[in-house]
Amino acid sequence: MTTESIAIYWIEGDGIGPEIWNVTRPVLDAVVAREFNGTRRLEWKELLAGEKAVKETGSPLPEATLEALSTATLAMKGPLGTPVGGGIRSLNVALRHALDLYTCIRPIQHYGNLKTPVRHPERINIVVFRENTEDVYFGPEYPAGSVEAMRLIELLHDMGCDVLPSAGIGIKSISPQNTKRLVRKAIRFALNNNLPSVTLMHKGNIMKYTEGAFRKWGYELAEEEFSDVICTESNPQEGKLLIKDRIADAMFQEVLLHPENYHVIATSNLNGDYISDALAAEVGGLGIAPGVNMSDTLAFYESIHGTAPNIAGKDKANPCSLLLCGVMLFTHLGWHGAANRLRNALEATLSAGLVTEDLASNMINAKILGCKAFGEAVAERI
């Protein structure tokens, strides 16, 4: 019997990273073993980043990590910590930039019969496509009083803009190329999965030449490349993919009041960051939403939550987000049986009322499990 090995690089992550990893990896291996009877296996190759990398190499993002990832096709990571208000910008942003991981995909839906903060979480089944490489989230930022901030403020004054000399400065840039490649991915995904709509989410009424341009270029791309198969709200057509747009603030109301009207959201970097956390809260919280950052060659899976320092090391973390990254990974590989097996095991565990503490607050009769015991409960149901 020959065994096909699929190489996956992994980064353990900071905070709750090691705990959710210790649960996720054996579960994914068990799913593959059950599904393929030894003919396929996952070959995990560890890379260093974050605190562990600093301890072992002195650098939070060693060159060897970037080098390995630059030719990789699959990787998975736990959360990496980022200091607020100073220090390095963000390891996550650095990775996305260095590897041109331009599309962040976050599918958010309701699992099991979890009780959540909203009355009808089952209406939420939305995939967020977030642009990952520009916007104010990525653009250069200079502290108040720095030479760079002062120079920019002087230039802005020359251009007739009134910016206080004491201000910190951040730059928001949004380009047609990066908008279009993101929107292309979102539309292709909706078409491949027979979904009814793609919504361009933007704040273009106020930021006309960045967010407004995102909307304009999004519609342009849809018309240029998909004109035969799409329609718009001004001319709806049966059987065609509806491309619509919503202003960002109204979008937050929409995902609470009418989430069933939204299937794919394509949006800029910061909007995507905010809306995906809000959607995750509607289905139970950050612990239950997975994600992938994609370039044209690499799929890099990660939980959408952070390092959760308040619960790190206490065996309280919810590993669902990383486990659901496994479902996404198996689907990406075309291993649909493995994806279903893992999803079903997870749903069965949640439906039995077995949850980690973060999911229990809205539930009556939930049995609260630690991170490790929750992983064992999922493994039993594989």
Ligand code: NAI
């Ligand atoms: P966070 O997502 O770590 O935590 C926010 C809240 O959600 C906390 O109450 C936490 O306990 C809870 N939570 C998050 N994940 C959970 C899980 N799996 N199970 C149970 N509860 C969970 O966000 P926060 O506190 O703003 O950020 C902490 C650090 O993480 C920061 O350094 C931040 O930059 C970083 N971060 C990293 C991300 C990544 O690596 N992709 C994403 C978001 C934040």
